[in-house]
Amino acid sequence: xxxxxxxxxxxxxxxxxxxxxxxAGGEVLATARGGGFRPPAVGVGAAVDxxxxxxxxxxxxxxxNSVSHVSACLANADLPVEEEQLAAALHARAWGASVEVRNDxxxxxxxxxxxxRGVAVVCGAGINCVGMRPDGRTARFPAVGRISxxxxxxxxxxxxxxxxxxxxxxxxxxxxxxxxxxxxxFGLPSMYALIExxxxxxxxxxxxxxxxxxxxxxxxxxxxxARSLVDRLADEVATMATVALTRLGLLGEQTPVxxxxxxxxxGHARLDDGVRDLLASRAPKADVRVVTAAPVxxxxxxxxxxxxxxxxxxxxxxxxWDTGRS
Numbered sequence: 001x002x003x004x005x006x007x008x009x010x011x012x013x014x015x016x017x018x019x020x021x022x023x024a025g026g027e028v029l030a031t032a033r034g035g036g037f038r039p040p041a042v043g044v045g046a047a048v049d050x051x052x053x054x055x056x057x058x059x060x061x062x063x064x065n066s067v068s069h070v071s072a073c074l075a076n077a078d079l080p081v082e083e084e085q086l087a088a089a090l091h092a093r094a095w096g097a098s099v100e101v102r103n104d105x106x107x108x109x110x111x112x113x114x115x116x117r118g119v120a121v122v123c124g125a126g127i128n129c130v131g132m133r134p135d136g137r138t139a140r141f142p143a144v145g146r147i148s149x150x151x152x153x154x155x156x157x158x159x160x161x162x163x164x165x166x167x168x169x170x171x172x173x174x175x176x177x178x179x180x181x182x183x184x185x186f187g188l189p190s191m192y193a194l195i196e197x198x199x200x201x202x203x204x205x206x207x208x209x210x211x212x213x214x215x216x217x218x219x220x221x222x223x224x225x226a227r228s229l230v231d232r233l234a235d236e237v238a239t240m241a242t243v244a245l246t247r248l249g250l251l252g253e254q255t256p257v258x259x260x261x262x263x264x265x266x267g268h269a270r271l272d273d274g275v276r277d278l279l280a281s282r283a284p285k286a287d288v289r290v291v292t293a294a295p296v297x298x299x300x301x302x303x304x305x306x307x308x309x310x311x312x313x314x315x316x317x318x319x320x321w322d323t324g325r326s
Contacts, residue, residue: 026316071303107298234274
């Protein structure tokens, strides 16, 4: 078994990690799940330490001690220098003869296309966009927040909703139902009470993400401010996708544009329709799809691409997750 070319695929997000050991023929030998991957919070060493436990379980179940190639798609690998640092840390673990690290957005892209060609926009806690061509060319953004020009993502939308609601309540801004809906979500009577609770830590900082669904529900009820935020997100998603298509020379070709992440896969009608309408105007040949496949599949396929696996092997691996056996 040890001589058979194999891939260790890792999809590590902020909240969970999925790993898989797969042969070059596309046979899935083992899978495992672990906790979140947060190098900015705990450091690279500790973050990679957290990967060791699910990797050890997958190796044990697969009956291997190492693999031919490690294909790791990792959250917070936003810059090439971060990918290099993480690749070095993974290589030091001696899990595989070769290691390739990519941002986890590439996993969502590759999971949704039959070949490494297309663009993906992911909107979950944050927002990011990547694109790739089979010849290895890629398009990407730094995606580290406002300093890199980002707008959107679940956290960003929650912050925007709070800003508009606070100003509506104290008279500095236009009236919006958000001023009632946001504090009501936490059982509070006013924005002043919510501001105080957030500032003093009575409502934990991490619970702010709960306000993003409140924003979408308020927009669906017709609130003008909430609708404007949803429309702005649709514009941002379409803009990122169009820029990535342009950079890769794919704007004039039929090309998959994949939407993923908790916000873009939630089925918000106004957002979905807005993205599709804007792309129909700006990138008429974009084939817009929502990705439903497990992101770890994308890490698997990228690893098999590296091993030059056959089309049959790629389909065999894909079938494992498509049939829900993961």
